[in-house]
Amino acid sequence: MILNLKKTFKGGVHPKEWKELTKNFSFEAMPKPKQVIIPISQHIGIPAKPLVKKKDRVKAGEIIAEPEGFVSVPIHSSISGIIKDIHKEPNVSGSPKDAIIIESDFSDEIEMMEKLNFSSATPDQIKERVRLAGIVGQGGAAFPTFVKLTPPRDVKIEYVILNGCECEPYLTRDDHYMLERTDAVIGGLKLIMRALGVAKGAIGIEDNKKTSIDKISEACKNEQSVQVESLKTKYPQGAEKMLVKAVLGREIPPGKLPLDVGVVIQNIGTAVAVYDAVVNGEPQITAALTVSGGGIISPKNLLVPIGTSIQEVLDYCGGVKDNAVKVIVGGPMMGVAQYDFKAPIMKATSGILVLTDKEVNDYPETPCLKCGKCIEACPLGLEPTKLARYAQLERFGDAEDAKITVCMECGTCTFTCPANIPLVQWLRYGKQKVIKMQKQKHPELTEC
Ligand code: SF4
Ligand code: SF4
CATH class of the missing domain: 3.40.50.11540 (NADH-ubiquinone oxidoreductase 51kDa subunit)
Structure with a gap:
């Protein structure tokens, strides 16, 4: 219908x-890398528990970490090879995370499910x-x-x-x-x-x-x-x-x-x-993503083995142009700026954007014009300017009353603000503080 x-x-x-x-640009399969860095937490919930140790041999598709609890998932190897180590590595979220590092044996052995x-x-x-x-x-x-x-x-x-x-x-x-x-x-x-x-x-x-x-x-x-x-x-x-x-x-x-x-x-x-x-019996070992932006030499849609580094993806797309100033994982509205290109592609990575100076808004912040554009644009009917102010003043009780936790961090208000106030960044900060406060008051609301 x-x-x-x-x-x-x-x-x-x-x-x-x-x-x-x-x-x-149709999907293009990227060749398997020499090494993958596979974080044990690529999902909301409890990180998976490694099942392998240094020097173990694994096939592509093999489970290398098992779920811990209900809200958790198994993690599979995306290549065949030898476990090199398990330790903290850079992560697209911004802070290092535990990961299993696998060196390829180039045998391409794969273990699918029935x-x-x-x-x-x-x-x-x-x-x-x-x-x-x-x-x-x-x-x-x-x-x-x-x-x-x-x-x-x-x-x-x-x-x-x-x-x-x-x-x-x-x-x-x-x-x-x-x-x-x-x-x-x-x-x-x-x-x-x-x-x-x-x-x-x-x-x-x-x-x-x-x-x-x-x-x-x-x-x-x-x-x-x-x-x-x-x-x-x-x-x-x-x-x-x-x-x-x-x-x-x-x-x-x-x-x-x-x-x-x-x-x-x-x-x-x-x-x-x-x-x-x-x-087809396939575990989730490949991420489909768009590599785009004015700063990448050859934009593409790619199928990438999970654990491949951002740097290798950028190199595969011809590298970055001289006027590239920012790399983002995800979209420009909700994505995360990257500082270490060793960070690996994860299951939910949807894109890598390389933006030039012309695509990035770096105009200076000015005082609020009280124009109300952010309020008009917020799809949830919130008052972003008020919420951001509460966060700036650390008035988290007021922010809670004004429903800061309802904010979905979509960035619409920031996009629309003529004063270039980083509203969503303040909202994110305020929201985290309010959630922490709520958890202290109600310890039963611990993260799953
Ligand atoms: S980031 Fe939050 S406050 Fe801003 S528009 Fe989106 S939902 Fe509304
Ligand atoms: S859009 Fe920006 S300048 Fe206008 S009221 Fe909101 S915060 Fe103030």
Whole structure:
């Protein structure tokens, strides 16, 4: 079923898209590196526990770290080789993290899981396969997918929505998944629906991806259980609350999750990973990402073995130009600036951007103009200027009362501010302090 109603949400912004830099580049598989650095925590939740030790030999696809607790996933080797060491290494998050370092033996030995039948795999088989394959959400948060497929018993899920918005500028990875792996996207959605016992699915795609909308719509034309929604191109259309509002017209109340309104959201790339794990027996050992920006010599869409360093990816793309000033992992709105290019590609890495001086806003900060643009743009109806002020003044109690913890750190307010005030950075700081304060008051709210 195809609906083309150009739905959207209130607020938001229209940053320059820059999608043209990689829009026409199909996925290219990057060669296996000589060494990989595989962090034992690539997901929200408890880090996995290493199962290997120095000098052990492993194959690609072999489990090298096992999950610890419910919200955790196994980690697999992405190459065949010898364990060189296990220690802290640079990480794209900014602080060093424990990682397993593997040196390649160039034998390309790979250990896949048994293939399951697409049509007859049961919900329990699908969930267990997703768990064993170590799949985490590809939308940035890296939440273990099997946990999302196991909602509390008293919660009734009605809809699965695939997020095909890819609303961050520059990134075209999800667009290419929809173009090049159309069957896997739809097959993955159906497997997720079956695992959850849900009869209705939807795929929300921003209307700047016309070819993908056409291709997915054509493939779904006889699917009564799946609706394809063309959504207005606007940042942050792909945020969970905005997506649910645009596709189903349902509001997720502050502090609540999509499942509280009967919805599970998965990213397009996650659906492909689920399909590959079930149908092809593949664990999550490869990341699909866009390498783009005016500062990279040859922009590309790449399939990269997890654990490959940022530097090797940049080198594979011809290196950086002389006027490159910033490297970001993820999109420009929510991504993280990088200082050590030894940091490895992880399961949820969606892009590497190399930006030039012309693409980076380095105008000086001036006092607030009280123009209200940030308030108008905030898709959650918050008052970013007030919240940032509370954070600056360390008035965390007031920040809590003004709902700072509801902020999804989308960066829309910062983008829109004519005074160049780093609002989202202040909000992030204030939010962390408030969450810490809440945990001290209520120790039972410890991180999972
Ligand atoms: S970062 Fe927070 S306050 Fe700013 S626009 Fe996004 S949700 Fe609103
Ligand atoms: S957009 Fe910037 S200048 Fe305008 S009210 Fe918000 S913080 Fe102040």
